[in-house]
Amino acid sequence: MKLARRLDRLPPYLFVQVNQRIAELRSRGKDIIDFGIGDPDLPTPAHIIERMCRAARDPANHRYPETNGLEELRRAIADWYEKRFGVTLDPAKEVLPLIGSKEGIGHMALCFVEPGDVALVPDPGYPPFSLGTILAGGQPYFMPLKEENDFLPDFEAIPEKAARKAKLMWLNYPNNPTGATADLEFFERAVHFARRYDLAICHDAPYTEIAFDGYKPPSFMQIPGAKDVGVEFHSLSKTYHMTGWRVGMVVGNAEMVNALFRVKSNLDSGIPQAIQHAAVEALRGSQEHVAEHNAIFQRRRDKLVKALSEVGLRARTPRATFYVWARIPEGYTSMAFTNRLLDEVGIAVTPGTGYGKEGEGYIRFSLTIPDDRLEQGIIRLLAWHA
Numbered sequence: 001m002k003l004a005r006r007l008d009r010l011p012p013y014l015f016v017q018v019n020q021r022i023a024e025l026r027s028r029g030k031d032i033i034d035f036g037i038g039d040p041d042l043p044t045p046a047h048i049i050e051r052m053c054r055a056a057r058d059p060a061n062h063r064y065p066e067t068n069g070l071e072e073l074r075r076a077i078a079d080w081y082e083k084r085f086g087v088t089l090d091p092a093k094e095v096l097p098l099i100g101s102k103e104g105i106g107h108m109a110l111c112f113v114e115p116g117d118v119a120l121v122p123d124p125g126y127p128p129f130s131l132g133t134i135l136a137g138g139q140p141y142f143m144p145l146k147e148e149n150d151f152l153p154d155f156e157a158i159p160e161k162a163a164r165k166a167k168l169m170w171l172n173y174p175n176n177p178t179g180a181t182a183d184l185e186f187f188e189r190a191v192h193f194a195r196r197y198d199l200a201i202c203h204d205a206p207y208t209e210i211a212f213d214g215y216k217p218p219s220f221m222q223i224p225g226a227k228d229v230g231v232e233f234h235s236l237s238k239t240y241h242m243t244g245w246r247v248g249m250v251v252g253n254a255e256m257v258n259a260l261f262r263v264k265s266n267l268d269s270g271i272p273q274a275i276q277h278a279a280v281e282a283l284r285g286s287q288e289h290v291a292e293h294n295a296i297f298q299r300r301r302d303k304l305v306k307a308l309s310e311v312g313l314r315a316r317t318p319r320a321t322f323y324v325w326a327r328i329p330e331g332y333t334s335m336a337f338t339n340r341l342l343d344e345v346g347i348a349v350t351p352g353t354g355y356g357k358e359g360e361g362y363i364r365f366s367l368t369i370p371d372d373r374l375e376q377g378i379i380r381l382l383a384w385h386a
Protein backbone atom coordinates (compact mmCIF):
# COMPACT_ATOMS: atom_id res chain seq x y z
CA MET A 1 0.00 0.00 0.00
CA LYS A 2 1.33 3.45 -0.87
CA LEU A 3 -0.42 6.57 0.39
CA ALA A 4 -0.42 9.71 -1.76
CA ARG A 5 2.48 12.09 -1.19
CA ARG A 6 0.10 15.00 -0.68
CA LEU A 7 -0.63 13.62 2.78
CA ASP A 8 3.01 14.23 3.69
CA ARG A 9 2.52 17.92 2.93
CA LEU A 10 -0.07 18.25 5.71
CA PRO A 11 1.49 19.72 8.85
CA PRO A 12 1.28 17.70 12.09
CA TYR A 13 -2.08 18.32 13.71
CA LEU A 14 -1.07 20.04 16.95
CA PHE A 15 -4.51 19.76 18.50
CA VAL A 16 -4.24 15.96 18.34
CA GLN A 17 -1.07 16.10 20.44
CA VAL A 18 -2.78 18.31 23.04
CA ASN A 19 -5.85 16.06 23.08
CA GLN A 20 -3.72 12.97 23.59
CA ARG A 21 -2.06 14.59 26.56
CA ILE A 22 -5.44 15.58 28.04
CA ALA A 23 -6.68 11.98 27.62
CA GLU A 24 -3.54 10.63 29.27
CA LEU A 25 -3.87 12.97 32.28
CA ARG A 26 -7.57 12.17 32.64
CA SER A 27 -6.86 8.44 32.51
CA ARG A 28 -4.58 9.01 35.52
CA GLY A 29 -7.54 10.56 37.36
CA LYS A 30 -6.58 14.23 36.89
CA ASP A 31 -9.48 16.71 36.51
CA ILE A 32 -8.81 18.84 33.43
CA ILE A 33 -10.84 21.98 32.74
CA ASP A 34 -11.04 22.32 28.98
CA PHE A 35 -10.84 25.87 27.58
CA GLY A 36 -9.64 24.41 24.30
CA ILE A 37 -12.42 23.69 21.90
CA GLY A 38 -14.76 26.33 20.42
CA ASP A 39 -17.94 24.33 20.70
CA PRO A 40 -20.89 25.94 22.55
CA ASP A 41 -21.72 24.14 25.80
CA LEU A 42 -25.34 25.37 25.72
CA PRO A 43 -27.81 23.17 23.80
CA THR A 44 -29.50 23.94 20.47
CA PRO A 45 -32.69 25.94 21.28
CA ALA A 46 -35.74 23.68 21.80
CA HIS A 47 -37.90 25.09 18.98
CA ILE A 48 -35.18 24.16 16.45
CA ILE A 49 -34.96 20.60 17.78
CA GLU A 50 -38.78 20.29 17.73
CA ARG A 51 -38.85 21.20 14.06
CA MET A 52 -36.08 18.69 13.31
CA CYS A 53 -37.94 15.89 15.12
CA ARG A 54 -41.14 16.62 13.18
CA ALA A 55 -39.21 16.61 9.91
CA ALA A 56 -37.44 13.37 10.84
CA ARG A 57 -40.83 11.61 11.10
CA ASP A 58 -41.83 12.65 7.57
CA PRO A 59 -40.83 9.99 5.00
CA ALA A 60 -40.28 12.75 2.41
CA ASN A 61 -37.13 13.55 4.36
CA HIS A 62 -35.82 9.99 4.44
CA ARG A 63 -34.50 10.05 0.88
CA TYR A 64 -31.38 11.56 -0.72
CA PRO A 65 -31.37 15.35 -0.43
CA GLU A 66 -30.30 17.61 -3.33
CA THR A 67 -26.73 18.96 -3.15
CA ASN A 68 -28.01 22.53 -3.44
CA GLY A 69 -30.49 22.05 -0.59
CA LEU A 70 -34.18 22.78 -0.22
CA GLU A 71 -35.41 25.93 -1.94
CA GLU A 72 -37.05 26.82 1.37
CA LEU A 73 -33.63 26.82 3.05
CA ARG A 74 -31.94 28.87 0.31
CA ARG A 75 -34.76 31.42 0.62
CA ALA A 76 -34.46 31.49 4.42
CA ILE A 77 -30.71 32.17 4.08
CA ALA A 78 -31.29 34.97 1.55
CA ASP A 79 -34.01 36.54 3.74
CA TRP A 80 -31.75 36.33 6.80
CA TYR A 81 -28.95 38.15 4.94
CA GLU A 82 -31.43 40.83 3.80
CA LYS A 83 -32.80 41.34 7.30
CA ARG A 84 -29.50 41.20 9.15
CA PHE A 85 -27.14 42.97 6.72
CA GLY A 86 -29.37 44.61 4.09
CA VAL A 87 -27.70 42.36 1.49
CA THR A 88 -29.88 41.08 -1.37
CA LEU A 89 -29.09 37.58 -2.67
CA ASP A 90 -30.65 35.48 -5.40
CA PRO A 91 -31.55 32.22 -3.60
CA ALA A 92 -31.25 30.24 -6.84
CA LYS A 93 -27.77 31.38 -7.84
CA GLU A 94 -26.08 33.18 -4.99
CA VAL A 95 -26.77 30.84 -2.06
CA LEU A 96 -25.53 27.30 -1.43
CA PRO A 97 -26.17 25.41 1.83
CA LEU A 98 -23.17 23.43 3.13
CA ILE A 99 -22.68 20.41 5.39
CA GLY A 100 -21.14 22.81 7.91
CA SER A 101 -19.01 25.64 6.54
CA LYS A 102 -15.74 23.72 7.08
CA GLU A 103 -16.65 21.34 4.29
CA GLY A 104 -17.23 24.18 1.81
CA ILE A 105 -14.06 25.99 2.91
CA GLY A 106 -11.97 22.88 2.30
CA HIS A 107 -13.55 22.17 -1.09
CA MET A 108 -13.35 25.77 -2.33
CA ALA A 109 -9.63 25.38 -3.03
CA LEU A 110 -10.47 22.69 -5.61
CA CYS A 111 -12.39 25.32 -7.58
CA PHE A 112 -9.46 27.74 -7.85
CA VAL A 113 -6.11 26.30 -6.92
CA GLU A 114 -4.03 24.40 -9.47
CA PRO A 115 -0.67 22.80 -8.63
CA GLY A 116 1.79 25.60 -7.99
CA ASP A 117 -0.87 28.28 -7.47
CA VAL A 118 -0.88 30.48 -4.41
CA ALA A 119 -3.66 31.26 -1.93
CA LEU A 120 -3.24 34.16 0.49
CA VAL A 121 -4.03 32.90 3.96
CA PRO A 122 -4.05 34.66 7.34
CA ASP A 123 -1.54 33.56 10.00
CA PRO A 124 -2.73 32.84 12.64
CA GLY A 125 -5.77 31.40 10.91
CA TYR A 126 -8.39 28.67 10.89
CA PRO A 127 -6.37 25.65 9.62
CA PRO A 128 -8.66 24.53 6.71
CA PHE A 129 -7.79 27.74 4.77
CA SER A 130 -4.23 26.52 4.25
CA LEU A 131 -4.92 22.78 4.37
CA GLY A 132 -7.49 22.98 1.54
CA THR A 133 -4.88 24.85 -0.52
CA ILE A 134 -2.22 22.23 0.20
CA LEU A 135 -4.53 19.32 -0.66
CA ALA A 136 -5.31 21.01 -3.98
CA GLY A 137 -1.55 21.07 -4.73
CA GLY A 138 -1.17 24.80 -4.08
CA GLN A 139 0.99 26.88 -1.84
CA PRO A 140 -0.35 29.06 0.97
CA TYR A 141 1.27 32.50 1.25
CA PHE A 142 0.80 33.47 4.87
CA MET A 143 -0.30 37.03 5.64
CA PRO A 144 0.83 37.77 9.21
CA LEU A 145 -1.85 39.14 11.54
CA LYS A 146 0.09 41.33 13.96
CA GLU A 147 -1.21 42.71 17.20
CA GLU A 148 0.12 46.17 16.28
CA ASN A 149 -2.14 46.06 13.16
CA ASP A 150 -5.14 44.97 15.24
CA PHE A 151 -4.73 41.49 13.75
CA LEU A 152 -5.63 42.69 10.24
CA PRO A 153 -3.40 41.72 7.29
CA ASP A 154 -1.29 44.49 5.77
CA PHE A 155 -2.16 44.26 2.06
CA GLU A 156 0.68 46.59 1.12
CA ALA A 157 3.20 44.18 2.68
CA ILE A 158 2.20 41.29 0.39
CA PRO A 159 5.01 40.90 -2.16
CA GLU A 160 3.97 41.70 -5.73
CA LYS A 161 5.07 38.21 -6.89
CA ALA A 162 2.86 36.39 -4.35
CA ALA A 163 -0.09 38.67 -5.11
CA ARG A 164 0.24 38.02 -8.86
CA LYS A 165 0.41 34.24 -8.39
CA ALA A 166 -2.53 34.21 -5.98
CA LYS A 167 -5.89 32.86 -7.07
CA LEU A 168 -7.65 33.25 -3.75
CA MET A 169 -7.48 35.30 -0.58
CA TRP A 170 -8.94 34.02 2.70
CA LEU A 171 -10.16 36.44 5.34
CA ASN A 172 -12.05 35.80 8.58
CA TYR A 173 -13.70 38.48 10.76
CA PRO A 174 -14.73 38.36 13.55
CA ASN A 175 -11.56 36.33 13.76
CA ASN A 176 -10.68 32.94 15.11
CA PRO A 177 -8.34 32.71 17.01
CA THR A 178 -7.56 36.38 17.81
CA GLY A 179 -11.11 37.67 18.46
CA ALA A 180 -10.28 40.69 16.23
CA THR A 181 -12.95 42.46 14.20
CA ALA A 182 -12.88 44.30 10.86
CA ASP A 183 -14.87 47.30 9.68
CA LEU A 184 -16.36 48.08 6.27
CA GLU A 185 -13.39 50.25 5.31
CA PHE A 186 -11.11 47.20 5.64
CA PHE A 187 -13.44 45.09 3.49
CA GLU A 188 -13.45 47.87 0.87
CA ARG A 189 -9.67 47.73 0.73
CA ALA A 190 -9.87 43.94 0.30
CA VAL A 191 -12.24 44.34 -2.68
CA HIS A 192 -9.86 46.89 -4.18
CA PHE A 193 -6.90 44.49 -3.74
CA ALA A 194 -8.86 41.64 -5.35
CA ARG A 195 -9.65 43.80 -8.38
CA ARG A 196 -6.05 44.93 -8.70
CA TYR A 197 -4.68 41.37 -8.76
CA ASP A 198 -7.68 39.63 -10.32
CA LEU A 199 -8.12 37.20 -7.44
CA ALA A 200 -11.16 35.87 -5.60
CA ILE A 201 -11.95 36.60 -1.96
CA CYS A 202 -13.42 34.08 0.44
CA HIS A 203 -14.56 35.74 3.63
CA ASP A 204 -15.35 33.34 6.46
CA ALA A 205 -17.86 34.87 8.86
CA PRO A 206 -19.29 32.28 11.28
CA TYR A 207 -18.95 34.63 14.28
CA THR A 208 -20.89 37.71 13.12
CA GLU A 209 -23.67 36.97 15.62
CA ILE A 210 -21.43 36.27 18.62
CA ALA A 211 -20.78 39.87 19.63
CA PHE A 212 -20.81 41.98 22.77
CA ASP A 213 -21.39 45.46 24.20
CA GLY A 214 -23.96 46.26 21.49
CA TYR A 215 -21.48 45.73 18.64
CA LYS A 216 -22.90 44.33 15.36
CA PRO A 217 -20.17 42.94 13.10
CA PRO A 218 -20.66 43.71 9.40
CA SER A 219 -20.74 41.29 6.45
CA PHE A 220 -18.18 41.44 3.65
CA MET A 221 -21.15 41.26 1.27
CA GLN A 222 -22.25 44.74 2.36
CA ILE A 223 -19.50 46.29 0.22
CA PRO A 224 -20.69 47.37 -3.23
CA GLY A 225 -18.66 45.21 -5.61
CA ALA A 226 -18.03 42.41 -3.08
CA LYS A 227 -20.27 40.13 -5.11
CA ASP A 228 -18.08 40.74 -8.17
CA VAL A 229 -15.00 39.36 -6.48
CA GLY A 230 -16.01 37.06 -3.69
CA VAL A 231 -18.18 34.98 -1.45
CA GLU A 232 -18.87 34.75 2.25
CA PHE A 233 -19.02 31.54 4.23
CA HIS A 234 -21.37 31.50 7.20
CA SER A 235 -22.61 28.88 9.60
CA LEU A 236 -25.46 28.01 11.92
CA SER A 237 -22.99 26.22 14.20
CA LYS A 238 -22.04 29.11 16.47
CA THR A 239 -25.12 31.37 16.29
CA TYR A 240 -27.64 28.63 17.02
CA HIS A 241 -25.42 26.20 18.92
CA MET A 242 -25.76 23.65 16.13
CA THR A 243 -22.16 22.45 15.70
CA GLY A 244 -23.26 18.82 15.88
CA TRP A 245 -25.91 19.11 13.17
CA ARG A 246 -23.56 20.30 10.41
CA VAL A 247 -25.20 23.12 8.51
CA GLY A 248 -23.66 26.25 7.02
CA MET A 249 -23.75 28.21 3.78
CA VAL A 250 -21.80 30.11 1.18
CA VAL A 251 -23.29 33.22 -0.43
CA GLY A 252 -22.25 35.82 -3.00
CA ASN A 253 -20.61 35.61 -6.42
CA ALA A 254 -22.78 33.33 -8.58
CA GLU A 255 -19.87 31.89 -10.56
CA MET A 256 -17.98 30.95 -7.40
CA VAL A 257 -21.12 29.52 -5.77
CA ASN A 258 -21.78 27.46 -8.89
CA ALA A 259 -18.16 26.23 -9.05
CA LEU A 260 -18.42 24.96 -5.48
CA PHE A 261 -21.78 23.36 -6.30
CA ARG A 262 -20.15 21.51 -9.23
CA VAL A 263 -17.40 20.10 -7.00
CA LYS A 264 -19.80 19.18 -4.23
CA SER A 265 -22.41 17.60 -6.47
CA ASN A 266 -19.72 15.07 -7.44
CA LEU A 267 -18.63 14.39 -3.89
CA ASP A 268 -21.58 14.64 -1.51
CA SER A 269 -25.32 14.31 -1.50
CA GLY A 270 -26.31 17.33 0.52
CA ILE A 271 -27.48 18.01 4.06
CA PRO A 272 -29.96 15.53 5.61
CA GLN A 273 -33.34 17.17 5.03
CA ALA A 274 -34.57 17.06 8.63
CA ILE A 275 -31.53 19.19 9.48
CA GLN A 276 -32.34 21.58 6.63
CA HIS A 277 -35.83 22.06 8.12
CA ALA A 278 -34.23 22.74 11.50
CA ALA A 279 -31.99 25.32 9.81
CA VAL A 280 -35.03 27.07 8.30
CA GLU A 281 -36.56 27.23 11.79
CA ALA A 282 -33.32 28.61 13.23
CA LEU A 283 -33.11 31.39 10.63
CA ARG A 284 -36.80 32.29 10.55
CA GLY A 285 -37.84 31.57 14.14
CA SER A 286 -37.32 33.54 17.34
CA GLN A 287 -33.83 35.05 17.66
CA GLU A 288 -34.24 35.81 21.37
CA HIS A 289 -31.80 33.17 22.53
CA VAL A 290 -28.96 34.70 20.45
CA ALA A 291 -28.88 37.74 22.73
CA GLU A 292 -29.33 35.52 25.81
CA HIS A 293 -26.37 33.33 24.83
CA ASN A 294 -24.24 36.38 24.04
CA ALA A 295 -24.98 37.79 27.49
CA ILE A 296 -23.64 34.54 28.97
CA PHE A 297 -20.48 34.63 26.83
CA GLN A 298 -19.96 38.32 27.65
CA ARG A 299 -20.13 37.61 31.39
CA ARG A 300 -17.66 34.76 31.00
CA ARG A 301 -15.39 36.93 28.84
CA ASP A 302 -15.24 39.68 31.46
CA LYS A 303 -14.45 37.27 34.30
CA LEU A 304 -11.73 35.51 32.33
CA VAL A 305 -10.02 38.63 30.93
CA LYS A 306 -9.89 40.13 34.44
CA ALA A 307 -8.39 36.94 35.89
CA LEU A 308 -5.83 36.68 33.08
CA SER A 309 -4.60 40.20 33.69
CA GLU A 310 -4.22 39.35 37.39
CA VAL A 311 -1.94 36.43 36.54
CA GLY A 312 0.12 38.40 34.02
CA LEU A 313 -1.41 37.00 30.82
CA ARG A 314 -2.21 40.06 28.74
CA ALA A 315 -5.35 39.76 26.63
CA ARG A 316 -7.48 42.25 24.71
CA THR A 317 -11.18 42.17 25.53
CA PRO A 318 -12.77 40.79 22.34
CA ARG A 319 -15.85 42.56 20.91
CA ALA A 320 -16.90 39.38 19.16
CA THR A 321 -16.30 35.58 18.99
CA PHE A 322 -16.09 33.40 22.06
CA TYR A 323 -12.28 33.38 22.10
CA VAL A 324 -9.76 35.17 24.27
CA TRP A 325 -6.29 35.41 22.70
CA ALA A 326 -3.76 35.84 25.47
CA ARG A 327 -0.08 36.74 25.35
CA ILE A 328 2.11 34.33 27.33
CA PRO A 329 5.09 35.36 29.46
CA GLU A 330 8.52 35.78 27.80
CA GLY A 331 10.72 32.72 27.81
CA TYR A 332 8.09 30.14 26.87
CA THR A 333 6.90 28.70 23.59
CA SER A 334 3.12 28.47 23.21
CA MET A 335 3.35 24.70 23.37
CA ALA A 336 5.55 24.69 26.47
CA PHE A 337 3.21 27.10 28.25
CA THR A 338 0.16 25.07 27.20
CA ASN A 339 1.79 21.96 28.67
CA ARG A 340 2.64 23.81 31.86
CA LEU A 341 -0.99 24.91 32.30
CA LEU A 342 -2.11 21.35 31.70
CA ASP A 343 0.34 19.71 34.09
CA GLU A 344 0.45 22.30 36.87
CA VAL A 345 -3.02 23.89 36.78
CA GLY A 346 -5.17 21.21 35.14
CA ILE A 347 -6.33 23.67 32.47
CA ALA A 348 -6.39 22.90 28.75
CA VAL A 349 -5.98 25.77 26.26
CA THR A 350 -5.04 25.85 22.59
CA PRO A 351 -1.42 26.75 21.76
CA GLY A 352 -1.27 29.72 19.38
CA THR A 353 1.03 27.82 17.04
CA GLY A 354 -1.87 25.47 16.24
CA TYR A 355 -3.05 28.35 14.02
CA GLY A 356 0.29 29.13 12.39
CA LYS A 357 3.77 30.43 13.06
CA GLU A 358 2.50 33.91 14.00
CA GLY A 359 0.52 32.34 16.83
CA GLU A 360 3.79 31.81 18.70
CA GLY A 361 3.67 33.70 21.98
CA TYR A 362 -0.10 33.31 22.39
CA ILE A 363 -2.64 30.83 23.71
CA ARG A 364 -6.36 30.74 23.02
CA PHE A 365 -9.06 30.33 25.66
CA SER A 366 -12.55 29.40 24.52
CA LEU A 367 -15.55 30.64 26.52
CA THR A 368 -17.71 27.67 25.58
CA ILE A 369 -17.48 25.90 28.91
CA PRO A 370 -20.10 25.83 31.69
CA ASP A 371 -19.99 28.72 34.19
CA ASP A 372 -19.04 26.53 37.16
CA ARG A 373 -16.07 25.04 35.27
CA LEU A 374 -14.98 28.50 34.14
CA GLU A 375 -15.09 29.72 37.76
CA GLN A 376 -13.11 26.69 38.92
CA GLY A 377 -10.55 27.32 36.19
CA ILE A 378 -10.17 30.93 37.29
CA ILE A 379 -9.75 29.91 40.94
CA ARG A 380 -7.01 27.45 39.91
CA LEU A 381 -5.23 30.05 37.78
CA LEU A 382 -5.26 32.64 40.58
CA ALA A 383 -4.06 30.08 43.15
CA TRP A 384 -1.27 28.91 40.82
CA HIS A 385 -0.06 32.43 40.33
CA ALA A 386 -0.22 33.44 44.01
Ligand SMILES: Cc1ncc(COP(=O)(O)O)c(C=O)c1O
Nearest residue numbers: 100101102126176204235237248
Ligand atom coordinates in the same frame (compact mmCIF):
# COMPACT_ATOMS: atom_id res chain seq x y z
C1 LIG B 1 -13.20 30.54 11.51
C2 LIG B 1 -14.04 29.32 11.43
N1 LIG B 1 -14.59 29.00 10.26
C3 LIG B 1 -15.36 27.92 10.12
C4 LIG B 1 -15.61 27.08 11.19
C5 LIG B 1 -16.40 25.82 10.95
O1 LIG B 1 -17.70 25.88 11.32
P1 LIG B 1 -18.74 24.79 10.85
O2 LIG B 1 -19.23 24.13 12.09
O3 LIG B 1 -19.80 25.55 10.10
O4 LIG B 1 -18.05 23.80 9.94
C6 LIG B 1 -15.05 27.37 12.44
C7 LIG B 1 -15.25 26.46 13.59
O5 LIG B 1 -14.60 26.49 14.58
C8 LIG B 1 -14.25 28.52 12.56
O6 LIG B 1 -13.68 28.86 13.71
